[in-house]
Amino acid sequence: MKVPRELGYGSSRKRDKIYAENDPYLPPKGKGLAGVVICKDCTAVYHNKKWFLDAKLYEGKKRLKNINWVICPACKKTKENVPSGVVTLKGDFLKQHKQEIMNLIHNEDVRSKKYNPLKRIMKINEKGDGIEIFTTSAKLAQRIGSILFKAYDGEVEYKKDVNAKFIRVEWRR
Ligand SMILES: [Zn+2]
Numbered sequence: 415m416k417v418p419r420e421l422g423y424g425s426s427r428k429r430d431k432i433y434a435e436n437d438p439y440l441p442p443k444g445k446g447l448a449g450v451v452i453c454k455d456c457t458a459v460y461h462n463k464k465w466f467l468d469a470k471l472y473e474g475k476k477r478l479k480n481i482n483w484v485i486c487p488a489c490k491k492t493k494e495n496v497p498s499g500v501v502t503l504k505g506d507f508l509k510q511h512k513q514e515i516m517n518l519i520h521n522e523d524v525r526s527k528k529y530n531p532l533k534r535i536m537k538i539n540e541k542g543d544g545i546e547i548f549t550t551s552a553k554l555a556q557r558i559g560s561i562l563f564k565a566y567d568g569e570v571e572y573k574k575d576v577n578a579k580f581i582r583v584e585w586r587r
Pocket of ligand 1: 453454455456457458485486487488489490
């Protein structure tokens with residue numbers, strides 16, 4: 415079903431539920447990981463029950479003894495190719511403004527990772543006349559759709575699965 419404009423987004427009351435509760439890639443609620451934990455792929459540091467992608471924090475922590483080198487949930491999703499969101503971009507306007515649009519999306523990825531390294535873009539595929547962006551977070555995919563719509567208008571459509579663990583976003587102009 416095609417939802418015109420941003421209807422699918424605004425009309426959804428459950429949109430806040432899209433946060434990663436019940437996400438099997440995250441540690442159980444309340445149970446933190448023990449000791450100094452660092453992701454060996456992206457250097458994210460687990461600190462006070464949260465992940466941080468911060469060069470300074472990493473430099474400080476990596477000198478400590480007994481580091482538990484792991485693969486963080488975002489890198490695990492990337493390795494196993496299990497996205498939580500897919501954003502598809504299409505249309506002639508996209509072709510004409512591709513660089514500008516991709517810059518906007520890149521900036522959002524940087525911003526998102528800084529805030530929470532588990533919410534990031536894992537892969538970008540150009541296929542045919544469209545671009546597919548895979549994210550580790552449904553919320554980030556939803557945000558990219560929303561940002562494009564705000565910046566460039568066009569049409570955006572959101573399709574969530576029942577538990578809102580996965581979202582498919584399509585933006586076209
Ligand atoms: Zn990582």
